[in-house]
Amino acid sequence: MSADLPILSIVIWLPIIGGLLVLGSGDKAPNVSRWLALFVAVATFVLSILLWTGFDSSTAEMQFVEKAAWIPAYHINYHLGIDGISMPLILLTTFVTILVVIAGWEVIQYKPSSYMASFLIMEGVMVGVFAALDSMLFYVFWEAMLLPMFLIIGVWGGPNRVYATIKFFLYTFFGSVFMLVALIYLYFQSGSMGILDYHTLKLGMTEQILIFLAFFVAFAVKVPMFPVHTWLPDAHVEAPTGGSVILAAIMLKIGGYGFLRFSMPITPDASHQLDLFIITLSLIAVVYIGYVALVQSDMKKLIAYSSISHMGFVTLGFFIVFMIASNENAETGAILGMEGGMVQMISHGFISAAMFLCVGVLYDRMHSREISDYGGVVNVMPWFAAFMVFFAMANAGLPGTSGFVGEFMVILASFRANFWFAFLAAITLIIGAAYTLWMVKRVVFGDVTKESVAGLDDINAREALVLGSLAVMVLVLGLWPAPLIEVMDASIKNLVEHLAVTKL
């Protein structure tokens, strides 16, 4: 199964060490640091493919496991491993990082080596979050994400970046420290820091609810769920394009991943007890935030709100499993919902990255994100317009694109729970289409009325490469999602079975 190489460790530490090298290379020869960064990112991606090819999708066991004592006094281990839930997310991370490096190639002129280094370090740390099986290791990676992102937004961001980045930092820090207390409590209950040991730990109902809430604060801020989503539009709007891409494509997924890895398996009874609460918040996110997106005049803000709305599908898909299980003995329905949530996460990773990159392309040329500053872009940038329309369709959930698969699976599963859930969730297909296509209509179509738009150049080869590769992924995942679902199937099935057993 696992090769002798500690692939997970390499995929975590290669970009971090590479990032430090890039940082050390300085800004005297920016092209050297750019190529070095690209090389590290590509090498990491190639290595991470080994995780896919060497993966055994027939088992829910952790694979590529590495374990070494770290702080023996507290039973803290350097314990890594992946299953069908974390593996696709790791690949998503390594893939998107390459695009971010390429996308920032010419745009970033201020301290390019630090910029590239931040993203590489970020990549390693995020892979670490997905691969950690020791709760303290997880927490260290989880918090370590804040540091590079804080600097990325603060140093390379827009005019209001300081406010946005401090808000981002404090929000996420606030969320995570309560999780820390819960983790310490679990350590004293179980005598181990292993996440998998927490899964089998028996806990009383009050304990479970308190622990669930502590986790909930951490993950809900990250996802972000309504009503703790307000940091996201600020952070997205002010972040440089690369920062927005990483935030939307990967960091938000870490919240969803946290629900699957921590909240649900560690406190299944509390999750069951409070599922209506989460479902309600998810539906509010899906519907209300969808309407909020409709009225935005800033493209990035619109996509940010659309992200929140789409992430609502993820949490909805995860938490309806309890209701499905109690309505009928349909395990398949529960699995469908959860897999739908997972597919939605991966797909949203591609689509939101693509949408932000599209806005980035426009912003680099016009230095404006206001929808009203554009119009008729298709006349001067036909290639770009083609991509933008395609990704907008995917964002709206057009069948044939990856956006459709996840949403459809979740809506289908919600029908088994409650008709009205499905009804509300399905409304978003209309709102989603409305806000995305209306934006496209105002930006891309129509006649060129502004002089500044008339002078725009179409995308160059570098931008075409980035957008093109994302378009391929969106199409492949939309037309043939089976390989992805197959990889996660055993793990999800195992999780659903685990949830059915009470821990009281």
Add this chain to the structure above:
Amino acid sequence: MEFDNSQLMTILPEVVLMSGALLVLLVDLMVRDSDRMWPYALTLGTLLAAFAATIHVSGGSEEILLGGNYVRDAMGDSLKGALLLIAIPLFIYAREGLLKMDEWRTEYLTLGLFSILGMMIMISANGFIALYLGLELLTLSLYALVAYCRDSSKGAEAAMKYFVLGALASGLLLYGISMIYGATGKIDFPGIMQQLSADGAGDQTIFVFGLVFVVIGIAFKFGAVPFHMWMPDVYQGSSTPVTLLIGSLPKIAAVAIALRVLAGALESLHQDWYMMLVILAILSMALGNIVAIAQQNIKRMLAYSTISHVGFIFLGILSGTDEGYRAAMFYAVVYALMAVGAFGILIALDRKGVVVDQLHQLKGLNDRHPWLAVTMLLVMFSMAGVPPTVGFWAKLFVLEAVVSIDLWWLAVIAVFFSIIGAFYYIRVVKFMYFDKPIDDEPVVVGGAAQTMLAVNGAAILLLGLFPVLVFGLMKL
């Protein structure tokens, strides 16, 4: 009192340090004012020799000597080792700062060495007499150091405040000691412990009274709320090289005496003192973190930040478990490392005639001197307790200590205040990284100080990845 030459071997670290301090005083008479390299080299040599001596005598079981006043045990060895090691960058930074201020005189070295000797005696104290002597040696040296710059009226004012309040605290401590002595007839810690457990069921009112005064005395020295009033003024009023000394190492000694007295002598009164520490800890974390937000002066901000760190150290002590004590020791050592780094950076930014102590003076540091900015970034994130820096582990271990005795609500309070704390630490980062410089003068740092700062920052990061390197050495 019996005296045995072989005992001298065990107290070698103190002997080396005292000889070194006296030698520095003598050598100073023979060198010209312009050339103080010799006393300086001798100071660093003394510290290294004392460190080597500490390593040499360490290990083995507990030894009690000098008429029961002195103890050498694993806890003392580890704390003394940390103290002496962190003192080396401290003196290097201090020289840099004093040179820039044109105040580079040997008094700093002598008084500094004597204060470290006082701390070592506190750490090794096995009875109230030795403890008090060590404490006075430390504080008297510090009073003099606060007034080190003769022409500074702020310094004189701070020294006066520090002296009056410090004397009051010493008085309270002595009063408490006298009560405990009166009740037990013992002055050494093991004796008091035995006596207490012997009449365990008897009337303990007098002990508790004595205990209250002792705890107040210790809280004063720590600077825990509500006995913290001296700290902000003293930190701000002293010149930065002096604040560097006051703000870092004494916390290690303070932890030592707290553990010797509370966890050693008065262990059986844990039920009585732990609640006092809970209150002190909560107040310190709350006031320290909240008031620090309002500060514009970095030294003052760091004073309030220290107060909040003291609250965290108390969390470890109050747990009453070995793990908790080790966590508190670890926290104090880590804190000293971070504080030395923070003040060291301020010193590095000083110029002839310009003292850097306002937050806005840090603006745009990343453009002016990226390496100093990175070091400060690490120190600030470490103080805020963000992984992968060592400050995270310090906080984690004390939190584990309080959760282990089922005070999880206290852990929740602690992390809540650490969120508030995070704000003013990242505000420093904001000034350094996100703002444009207001001052284009190049930053001039001496080679030694610059190298040491790099080592200091690297240590904070490296220990964050491998906390065991230090935590493993914290033994009881």
